[in-house]
Each structure stands twice: as C-alpha cells, then as structure tokens.
Amino acid sequence: MSTAATDTRAKLIESARDLFMIQGYHSTGISQILKRAEVNSGSLYYFFPTKEDLLLAVLEWYRDHIEDDLLAIHTAHVSDPVEKIFALLDGYRQMLHMFEFEMGCPIGNLALEVTNTHPAVRSLLLVNFEQWVDSVEGFLNEAADRFPEDLDRRALAVHILATMEGGVMLARTYRSLRVFDNAVNQLRDYIERLLIIGSTWSAPKSATKIEESI
Amino acid sequence: MSTAATDTRAKLIESARDLFMIQGYHSTGISQILKRAEVNSGSLYYFFPTKEDLLLAVLEWYRDHIEDDLLAIHTAHVSDPVEKIFALLDGYRQMLHMFEFEMGCPIGNLALEVTNTHPAVRSLLLVNFEQWVDSVEGFLNEAADRFPEDLDRRALAVHILATMEGGVMLARTYRSLRVFDNAVNQLRDYIERLLIIGSTWSAPKSATKIEESI
DNA sequence: GTCTATACAACGATAGAC
C-alpha cells in the first residue's frame, strides 16, 4: 500500500468519522464525504466496497485511538485514580462545550442509530464500549483499597459509562451543560458515599425480573 | 375534520411513530409509512406538508400520551412512591425484553438523531423529557420526608432519566438486560444510601468548570 | 380528503479509461 493510498484511505476515514459524528450515519451522504476528503468516488469504492465498510473502518479507527488519543489526553495529568475518572468525564464536558452540543459521544450516537439494522457494526460498537469500561475499571482497581471490599468495580465502571452517555444525550438535547454536570455531580456524590471506609456495598435486585438474560 | 380524516391522520402518526422508534427517523422512508398505514401519498401530504411535520406530530403524540398511557401503566399498581420510580424503570426493561432490544426509549433515539439538524423538533423532545422528569420528581416529593432535607429532588430526577437513557443505550447495543439492570441496581443502591435518615446531601462541584452555561 | 401517476433530486454504487 503506497503512501498516497494510505493518505487517501485515512482522509476518507477522517472525513466520514467527523461527518458521522455530527450528522449521524444515514444523514451523511457519500458525496458529502468525498467533498470533505477531496477524494473522488472511484477511490472511495476502491477502498470501501460499501458505505457500511466505511462505517466499520471508522469504528476501527476509534477502537485503535480511543485509548491513547482520546482517553489518555484527559487523564494523564491527573494522579489520583478516582479523579482520573472525573477528568475523563470532564473531557466529554469540554467536547460538548467546544462543539456547542453538536457533538457528544460518537459511539453512543452510532449505537442507537445503527445497532438494530447493522449487525456487523454492533460488535465494533461493543469493542469500543468495552475498552472504555476497561479503562475506568482500571482506575477503580487502582483505588480498590479505598472502596468496600465487596464492591463490583466493573459493574460500577459500566454504570459510569451509562451515566455519561445519558448525560451527554440530555445535554445535547437541552443544549446546556447543566444536565451533564448534574449527572456527574450525582455520580460523584454516589462514589464519595462508597468511599467511606467501612461502608459495605450490595446491589439490590431489580424490581421485577422477567427472565435472566445472557 | 371528519372521522375518516381523523382516522387517516391517526393511522399515519401511529405508523410513523412505530417505524421511527424501531428504525429511526432517517432510515424510515415515507413509502414505508404509507404501506404500513395503508394510506396513499396524497393523503399523507394533505395532513403533513413535510416529513418533519409528521415527526413533530409523532412527538406531540408522545407528549399527550406519555403521562397516562405510558408512565401510569407501570406505576399505578405500586403504592410506595420510591418504588413507583423503579416500576417505571422496569417498564423500560420490559420494553427492551419484549422487543428483543430493538426498541428502547423513542424520545432518546430521536434526540440523538435529529437534535442537531432539526431545531423545531428539539423543543418537543424537551417537553417530553421534562414531563418524564416532572413525574419522577413528583414521586420523590411524595417521599420527601425520607430523604435529606437539602436534597435537590429535581436534580435527582434528571439524573434518573440520564441513567435510564444510558442504560437503555447500552442494553440495546449489548443486547443484554444485564447492563440495564446494572444501571438500575447502582441507582437503587445510591437512593438507598440517600434514604438513610439524618444523611446529608451535597452536590460537589464538577471537576473543571469551563464556563457556566445557561 | 383520497386517488394515481409522476416529477426531480439525492442516494449508493459501478464502468472503464488512464
């Protein structure tokens, strides 16, 4: 693969990534991606036989860059592992602010838009979510001695992801950081309650179990 | 407006509502809506000049039915106000289960998909979110004497919405109720910690305030 | 209010020269 080819491919992925993030997958036309990338139709279809293949490449890009380029930026300068988590959340806050609520979490957007209709895409969405959860779980593990012994740290990490995604969704709709800050604040309050030494943790059963799934 | 006309209009809104919920707004074609509603193109455009007008009508439908038809169903048989909240969340769990993760929260889906590009739609999304939060806040108010006096109950209600939306997003992507149950369980744990009499509540400041918005 | 037929643009995707 020549350098020029790599450049073209990379430009297409970047352009598609940005447009999918702002407008979503279906609202973004191939022609729009071509114009932004300054690439011609023939080249795109040389690398990506279908639009879905391009989406897969975008999600592979996120998978390969989420750790170093997206998460570490916000957490590197923080030493306390629990504060690393909040620094990460603050990264999303900055994103919302910087792009005036036009951007939130790209994975979350795509998840709701294509997970029903594009099965091949779903597994890459999962990989991205899992990497995020792995990172947060890692931070929680670093601070394990400050939490109750019986705390399910992975479950808490998943919960933090859910809260972030929900907070981003509301912030984008309200076009206000207040709802996002609110979600983060409650999360911080919860975590501080967990941090109380000697506290015990027990996840209650959900209201009505229909059936245990998976 | 004749009865026949009302029927046609209602059929169109119902069909559009269902299809938007499963497939999203952009993935749903007018022709698909027409087929499902068994209505012809001319009739649709008689009632709704554009596709966006149909979307607005769908969101108005949710606005007018969310209270009695969607929320009350799940909470009516529960007496304890705090448990009403969890019964409500369980309603979403049932929905995820019943439709095999093809459906979650219709408002949340549409929020991420169209909030950037359809400003007129955004205010109706807000109305729906606000109604939901109002209901939950009402339940929290009913149980006010069991919570710390200084608890910001509306903020907690918003947080519950964010958690539900995030949990639904993850459940649909993972195609598993586990992640949803997880979010609800952590929420229950948090609320039980708040319920401890004599406990005080204080929302910490978010990590880095960029600027106070709105 | 409803019908059928159709306009017209945008869509994803392809062909074939270079």
Place this chain on the structure above:
DNA sequence: GTCTATCGTTGTATAGAC
C-alpha cells in the same frame, strides 16, 4: 490507485382528477 461519467433506485414531494 485515481479519474470522469453514469447507472438504477430510492428519497421526498407534487399535480390534478375525482
């Protein structure tokens, strides 16, 4: 690998008779 030209389909929306 890249170019231009274009295919066939689907998209939203309209026209005009009834």
